[in-house]
Amino acid sequence: MPRPVLVLDLDGTVCLGDTPVLLYAERVAAFTAAPETLLEATRAFLGRRMPESIPKTLTGAQDGYEAVKILGLSAGVTEEQLSAAYLSSRAAMSEQPGDVHAPEGLVDLLAGIDAHRVVLTNSPGAGLDRVLAHLGVAGVIDELVSDALKPSRMTAHLDGFLRVAGAAGTPEWLMSVGDIWRNDLAPAVERGCVAAYVDVFDRRQGPAHVRAGSFVDLYPAVADWSSDPASFIAAHPLKESVQC
Structure with a gap:
């Protein structure tokens, strides 16, 4: 059997918990000209608050990670930078679990x-x-x-x-x-x-x-x-x- x-x-x-996505968002935001804008949009997505200013493409995001990726790409972040940001955020999560x-x-x-x-x-x-x-x-x-x-x-x-x-x-x-x-x-x-x-x-x-x-x-x-x-x-x- x-x-x-x-x-x-x-x-x-x-x-x-939101900490893993926020750690990722912080690192992706660092590659943009307006990091706080990306972070605010990420927080709004995680809190299920979708004001008119947030890109409509976020409504189809499967989770916070995809939302951050969408926001990053729309702000000019490259796939290589997204990958580096993800790896960095995962390493940080084991040391900074936050609300996990x-x-x-x-x-x-x-x-x-x-x-x-x-x-x-x-x-x-x-x-x-x-x-x-x-x-x-x-x-x-x-x-x-x-x-x-x-x-x-x-x-x-x-x-x-x-x-x-x-x-x-x-x-x-x-x-x-x-x-x-x-x-x-x-x-x-x-x-x-x-x-x-x-x-x-x-x-x-x-x-x-x-x-x-x-x-x-x-x-x-x-x-x-x-x-x-x-x-x-x-x-x-x-x-x-x-x-x-």
């Missing part, structure tokens, strides 16, 4: 399920152990995969997890939880895995088996799935806008 595999995104799923925190009750959820628990993130690996320790989840995570190159490498990661779990022919034994549909969920849906969509900004970008505005609201679904993946996927058919 295979063991269920729970694949968790980091930012926006396991790791909450895990969703309430996550440790209890992960401790209470029988599954191989993976954090899969595009973030560079340096300092991530300290971040997980700060979040309080280091003891309930079995595997950490950094520099994941989602979405281009997501299917390969899923195949690897399923193969190791002995579930290559039963992909419903893997659940992917994340807040960016194209990165975390689209490849899982295509592979036949269970997709749990943390749709914080109510984007409804694509189908999922379960969807909610916060990870906390998906906890019952995660627990039910881990106890009987086959029955869970049968009871939760793929839907465009399913809401827990």
Whole structure:
């Protein structure tokens, strides 16, 4: 019998708080002629306050990181500068966690399920152990995969997890939880895995088996799935806008 595999995104799923995005925004803003303008727009996006002065392109941003990228590019920041700013901000986050925190009750959820628990993130690996320790989840995570190159490498990661779990022919034994549909969920849906969509900004970008505005609201679904993946996927058919 295979063991269920729970694949968790980091930012926006396991790791909450505005500090990581603001650290990124500060570094991107330093490359612009009007840094405070970019920072004010970022804060407005994070606070879900969208005054008329904010570029309309921000309304489609999937998260704070994409919002900062949109603002930076519109201010003349290059892709190379964006990349450097991101790497710098991630290094700083492990030393300056600020308001970073895990969703309430996550440790209890992960401790209470029988599954191989993976954090899969595009973030560079340096300092991530300290971040997980700060979040309080280091003891309930079995595997950490950094520099994941989602979405281009997501299917390969899923195949690897399923193969190791002995579930290559039963992909419903893997659940992917994340807040960016194209990165975390689209490849899982295509592979036949269970997709749990943390749709914080109510984007409804694509189908999922379960969807909610916060990870906390998906906890019952995660627990039910881990106890009987086959029955869970049968009871939760793929839907465009399913809401827990």
